[in-house]
Amino acid sequence: MTFSPRAASWLQATPFMLIMVFLVIVPLVIVFVASFMDYGFAEVIPVLYWGNYLDIFRSRLTWDLYATALRMLVIVWTVTLLLGFTIAYYLIFHVRSNFWRAIFLMACAIPFWTDGAIRMISWVPLLGREGLVNQALMGMGIIEQPISWLLYSEFSVVLVYINMLTLAMLGPIANSMGKIDYSIIQAARDQGAGEWQIITNIIIPLVRPGIAIGSIFILTAVMGDAFIVKMMSGNQVNTPAGAIMTEIAAFQYPPAAAKSVVMLVLVIGVVATILRVVDIKKELAR
Amino acid sequence: MRDAGMPRPASYYFLSFVFTLFVLFLYGPMICVYILSFQGPTGGMSFPMQGWSLHWFTVLFDGNGRGVGDIHNAFWRSMRMCAIMAVATMLIATAAGMSFRRRYPGSNFVFYSAIVSMILPGLFVGFGIALTFNIFGLKSDWWHSGLGAQLTWSLPFGLLIMFIVLGRFNPSYEEAATDLGANSRQRFLYIILPIILPGIIGITTAGFTSSYQEAARTSLNVGTGNTMPMELTALLGMATTPVMFAIGTLTTLFMFTLVIVTLVVVARIAKQRQLRLTRQSA
Numbered sequence: 429m430t431f432s433p434r435a436a437s438w439l440q441a442t443p444f445m446l447i448m449v450f451l452v453i454v455p456l457v458i459v460f461v462a463s464f465m466d467y468g469f470a471e472v473i474p475v476l477y478w479g480n481y482l483d484i485f486r487s488r489l490t491w492d493l494y495a496t497a498l499r500m501l502v503i504v505w506t507v508t509l510l511l512g513f514t515i516a517y518y519l520i521f522h523v524r525s526n527f528w529r530a531i532f533l534m535a536c537a538i539p540f541w542t543d544g545a546i547r548m549i550s551w552v553p554l555l556g557r558e559g560l561v562n563q564a565l566m567g568m569g570i571i572e573q574p575i576s577w578l579l580y581s582e583f584s585v586v587l588v589y590i591n592m593l594t595l596a597m598l599g600p601i602a603n604s605m606g607k608i609d610y611s612i613i614q615a616a617r618d619q620g621a622g623e624w625q626i627i628t629n630i631i632i633p634l635v636r637p638g639i640a641i642g643s644i645f646i647l648t649a650v651m652g653d654a655f656i657v658k659m660m661s662g663n664q665v666n667t668p669a670g671a672i673m674t675e676i677a678a679f680q681y682p683p684a685a686a687k688s689v690v691m692l693v694l695v696i697g698v699v700a701t702i703l704r705v706v707d708i709k710k711e712l713a714r
Numbered sequence: 715m716r717d718a719g720m721p722r723p724a725s726y727y728f729l730s731f732v733f734t735l736f737v738l739f740l741y742g743p744m745i746c747v748y749i750l751s752f753q754g755p756t757g758g759m760s761f762p763m764q765g766w767s768l769h770w771f772t773v774l775f776d777g778n779g780r781g782v783g784d785i786h787n788a789f790w791r792s793m794r795m796c797a798i799m800a801v802a803t804m805l806i807a808t809a810a811g812m813s814f815r816r817r818y819p820g821s822n823f824v825f826y827s828a829i830v831s832m833i834l835p836g837l838f839v840g841f842g843i844a845l846t847f848n849i850f851g852l853k854s855d856w857w858h859s860g861l862g863a864q865l866t867w868s869l870p871f872g873l874l875i876m877f878i879v880l881g882r883f884n885p886s887y888e889e890a891a892t893d894l895g896a897n898s899r900q901r902f903l904y905i906i907l908p909i910i911l912p913g914i915i916g917i918t919t920a921g922f923t924s925s926y927q928e929a930a931r932t933s934l935n936v937g938t939g940n941t942m943p944m945e946l947t948a949l950l951g952m953a954t955t956p957v958m959f960a961i962g963t964l965t966t967l968f969m970f971t972l973v974i975v976t977l978v979v980v981a982r983i984a985k986q987r988q989l990r991l992t993r994q995s996a
Contacts, residue, residue: 437813444810448827455842518729545946546962550743652835
């Protein structure tokens with residue numbers, strides 16, 4: 429049996445496409461539609477109802493949720509960008525041997541083979557009231573009482589985000605840096621450019637695609653996360669994603685759908701802005 | 715900068731220091747977990763160590779379920795899903811990747827739907843699937859909605875790996891086979907498959923590990939019975955003994971073994987191919 433090349437391609441892509449259509453696109457449409465509907469207990473009543481959205485925009489509490497999420501996002505994004513860029517720059521432009529560069533990159537990736545939940549609990553012996561940090565600070569006589577905001581606080585949530593997400597920024601940036609023709613940098617140096625000038629005038633413009641991809645990863649990871657924030661804040665910090673989880677658990681689907689739509693509009697808006705500036709498909713193809 | 719023979723600039727030492735701190739930041743907490751999992755029977759969840767023992771590993775295995783919840787069943791539930799996901803991801807993503815060797819109407823749609831699925835926060839995809847099942851009156855269960863939800867996460871990555879693999883694929887090998895009279899089945903089996911095999915193994919491992927780690931999509935669609943990440947998160951909330959750390963040490967060992975076996979297999983395939991090439995040219 430032979431197929432025309434076009435039919436063969438369609439056949440090959442069909443299972444993939446079916447899953448994307450029925451498990452990603454259709455569900456998103458249904459979430460969108462359900463967000464405009466009334467609800468009872470564990471059921472969606474197909475009547476047009478604006479209350480789900482009005483509740484979001486009227487409630488001070490909901491505004492605070494979005495403000496918390498945005499504040500954490502800005503901190504996490506700034507720190508992972510600085511840290512990811514610095515380390516990628518070190519690995520690509522300062523480490524001389526390819527062997528050690530590969531080893532160092534591996535070293536950054538290996539912790540991700542451990543389950544996320546285990547990586548979360550690994551902070552307890554460090555940051556808890558009897559944890560190593562408090563023991564050390566008290567031992568040195570810097571503090572007399574253990575610091576309680578180290579664990580189960582916004583601080584620990586942000587710390588774990590940074591711990592888990594820096595690689596998502598570092599990887600794409602290092603990938604972009606690896607594609608820079610090194611002779612450009614040698615040429616700049618021969619013309620008398622200092623290291624800082626090389627970074628700002630050559631490297632940063634050339635790694636913009638990497639920064640864009642990394643930023644998208646950070647954005648979606650922080651905005652969509654309900655697990656880390658719940659565990660690491662001990663239920664004390666709430667975000668829209670957490671509120672959505674709570675409403676889903678209470679079978680209140682339409683309000684959860686409305687909050688999801690607002691979040692998705694925010695996320696897609698930022699991603700679309702980033703994609704207007706950077707052509708990611710070209711970056712992938714290279 | 716990295717030119718050999720030139721003296722290291724001061725910035726090198728500063729950046730090395732930053733990198734060392736970063737590695738400590740990544741590994742420090744994990745190393746605490748590994749050490750504390752050998753805590754003595756009277757020890758708690760933080761330092762100092764109260765002697766060394768394998769007590770918490772025995773609690774994990776023959777304990778009466780105190781502090782370890784349903785972890786044994788969760789592990790086997792996860793393994794069952796991981797095995798199916800590894801095979802399904804490999805087949806579906808490889809086929810979809812192969813379709814991109816030709817331009818066809820709809821290829822952009824496939825590409826962008828994969829990108830959308832990858833960058834959308836998992837919570838929303840998971841919620842969407844759960845809501846869809848609810849509206850159509852279907853009861854979610856691990857073998858349809860659960861696997862389906864995980865596929866929306868693993869498939870885009872599989873496709874991405876295929877893009878990378880096929881981007882490096884030299885079409886002249888295939889043309890040579892065609893010139894020698896190979897049909898499409900022979901071309902795939904004897905030319906394409908051996909060349910992209912390391913990539914396919916990579917996709918299989920990615921399918922396995924993404925299924926093992928995924929929680930946001932899975933948790934809303936898996937029906938009754940937690941998978942590993944969900945069970946661990948649930949245990950985390952009420953953890954009071956180092957038995958959690960014993961689980962951490964064992965699951966890390968498990969993942970290490972898996973990834974290293976994959977790397978060794980891929981390296982061996984590459985080496986054999988290298989040997990064959992050198993033997994032919996000699």
